[in-house]
Amino acid sequence: MSLKIVKRGRIWYIRGSVAGQHVYESTGLGEKRAAEAKRARREAELVQRSAHGATATLTFAEAAAVYMESGGETRYLTPIIEHFGPRRRLADIDNRAVNACAAALYPTAATSTINRQVITPISAVVHRAALDDPSLARRFQRRREPQGRLRWLTPEEAERLIAAAPLRVRRIILFLLGTGCRVSEALALDRPQLHLESSEAWIAKAKNADPRMVILPARTRRALAASELPKAGAVFRTPKGERYKVRGSNSGGQIQAAFNSARDEAGLGADVTPHVLRHTWATWYYAATRDFGGLMDFGGWRKADMANRYRKLAPSDLPRRLLKHGWDFGANFVQPETDESGNRSENRSVG
Template sequence: MLKITKRKGGKSYYVRGTIAGRRLLESTQCERRSDAEIYRQRREAEILAEHTLGRRASLTFAEAALTYIEAGGEARFLRPILEHFGPDFLLKDIGNAEAQAAAEAIYHDAKPDTKNRQVITPISAVVTMAADEGRTHYRRFKRFKGGGARRTRWLTPEEAEGLLRGAEPRLRPILGVLLGGGARTGEALQIGAEFFYPATGEIYLAHTKNGDPRMIRLPGRAVDMLVGADLAEDGALFRTPKGAPYAIRENGGGQIKGAFDRARDAAGLGPDVTPHVLRHTWATWYYAATRDFGGLVDLGGWKRADVANIYRKLAPGDLADRLLAHGWDFRDLGRVRSSEARQAREAAARAEGAEALAACEKDETQRAALRLVKG
């Protein structure tokens, strides 16, 4: 049996001993003896259950979820599920009824799509990984029906122009990356200055939703938005109004919501237009301009073609021409740049040269005046 001990000078109690042929020495992480005693009783019960029934029968959902997270699984929606099931709910006891009951309890008023995405999918992922490791049996979870039509909103080039006109200067280059490169908002806000290559119009996304870094290639219009902006030269490329990097939240975005909403309202667009709509917009624009579905999948960072297919929308036949009319040329990404930025740089250089010449003339005038005074 297990006993409670405390090391000399230590704060936490340990359990040690032999039970069911298993030697054990581990910290309870408890400083009060009464709490440590509860821990000891629970560990004894767990080990005896494993010995009598086998590991499969005693594995809890919490244990399986921890293994899943430590292996790099998506932890975003697991907290409320863990709180719902508690520490002792066995993984083998979670079936369709339990999963759907959890979804109803946690997101009672949510849409079916939300319940599927935030409860059914995470539970299925935890169970599948445990089954892959031989720790439970495989099972399929039914999804809630009635999710309705998929999101179809995307921006026309004309709507996008209105959004850009209404955007604050700090927001405009971010919108350029979203519209021109298809990056997710969280991916764009984590771009390092060293990973923007203006000469080729490329950006390396080191931090992506699915964990696979990728290179995106911007059309000239988007490159110009970045080159012409006052962006950081090291660290995070995009900064808050106070000059700090944007905070990246595990459970959601919202970092640019205020600025985006003001730009959207100024453009006369509805609340259905969110930053994520720009990813749908990019996919629709890119495919309309190139008809390159393979490129769409690769540049968009989707692991499955059917997911990419959801993002590209039905578009009118003249969309490609309208995009070109507004400077969005997706046909030769990473190489072609529009002339606007080059002309702006040349004008700036000429202005700088003119100022230098004027300064020299003033210096020469002053020296001549001083010579006359001395004379």
Template sequence: MPLTLKRRHGSPYWYLRGTIRGLVVDESTRTSDRKAAEEIRAIREAELLKRSVHGDSATRTFAEAALSYMETGGEGTHLAPILKAIGLKPLAAIGQAEIDALAKKLKPSAAPSTLNRHIYTPVAAVLHHAARKRWCEKPVIARPKEPKGRIRWVTHEEAERLIQAAAPHLRPLVVFLFSTGARISEALYLDWRDVDLERAHVVFPKTKNNEPRGVPLHPRAVAALSTLPHRDGAVFRRSLPTTLANGRTTPLGDPYEIREGGGGQIKTAWAGMIRRAGIDDFSPHDCRHTWATWHYQANRDLTALMELGGWKSAAMVMRYAHVNTSHLAGSIGEIWGKSGDRGHSGTIKPKHGAA
């Protein structure tokens, strides 16, 4: 029978009661206005009828699926702009073409890695959740192909050259990056409340993986941070106080503005540093690669490296085990023997009867 409006004892709201193609309905309209309730009844009845005929994917929207996804613990960090763009679309209307168009609209000039992180991954997560609830078919989504990640690292001697060539306000940041493996955004937006110099420890509350991460501070990093003249707010600033020729002191610089990725704010100072140090093709993120390479060389502990660096998979840290294999030189040397000559160069003869 069609849906009807009913009053319930003690409630000011109108309720929907009835059965649509075997589906029993008993739910509140959340309004006490009869005219508004009647409009809700008509819309809801049409929706349920359509869903009973064509399935959930024809009527369930992306917003419904996203809400359900987040209610079950799903990550919603990048979903806001996606919901604004396609939230009202039925799940059945969202396929490869729609996702590609969404990526082009929201991130027209973004790199493949950014598109995957901000568009394709969250959309796929919501659609896979909806598929598990049988609201839609399991999605098959092609993602932008990302170039193989490079690993650029410097030696300790080159790192010292960079530190010495850095501008005064940049030098503590460079030491910090080499000492902690922090991503540039984690460092630029670090607040003093997350730094404990006495305990030699730092916490990154907001990370790429959305999981807080703590890292012990090397004495070199503690010394560098101790030189900073302030102990509140943002740790790293655009400039440090300096004394002018007239004896006046300039104020502490502003914090870095929050940007996605975080690296553009130090572009000019960084370029000057690497030019003065005579080191080419070295970005702020390469400090993280350098720290990871140093850590593995010193400790040979991929588990510790994975935890301290905030990587979620062993595959991400295994590449640092393959970057520098100087510790395996001894094993290579044994191939030919210490002298490089085993004493003879015969042919290995097959056993009697062997082909």
């Protein structure tokens, strides 16, 4: 039995069986000649798949659908799927095809953008397909990114930023500086995931889908404990008391305006963004502890080369300066009490 087209309302549908597979699907077309052409292509595809196996004819669009249904990141996939179209076989996607896709979608983009928005999502789709059929496994060449200066804040710069920020944003800044969380991870934090008694926070909605527990240094914990935290829902909220809408993982656009205002008042440059606070935590944490395993675990990095960038950034006096400003990342360490603006009091407590 072959396929045929039947009209339902204004739309033609494909119906029938080929190679033992029953089909009933919309063409999305109202013009009969175009619908007939689509039927012929669909029938040829099913015959080819029957003869050569599903893997040989698996399209990128089909593989991407499986990847997304499995919980994969969808953010950058739509333009890639549209570029390759519904018929491009996954087996035909090689480095040349990836480069052509990058040139078509982002002709003037930076190397980092190509890696993040083209090569990484394509690699993820292929990797997921290879779980079902190892013969599909392959690697794509990432573009070498220039290693620029990694911006981080000195304790003194951080104090100026904290002092200049409004209370609502100040608490977020203190949380980011104390934990190294990405902005999206912090804004997604719910009250039951914040454990002030044990100075911990459970990051359930992590960028790489690997939840983790982070440790709150005493200064961060005290700032949160002094806040009127909600009993349920989001810990950090908009001026209207609403949950932030999380878009992306690193940009910090949700708090950008208030952050930029505080940054400018603090006399810091435009290169200081909310994500710089993650670089700052990593630099501080490693300088204070020399614990590379903790750096990777608490920072949520899967690859050592990502975390390794922070091992050679800090001057030798950074641990002392951190303690001076109330930042203790060590275990059972006595540190000076500070309020949210960094002013020392006479009381001392164990972090």
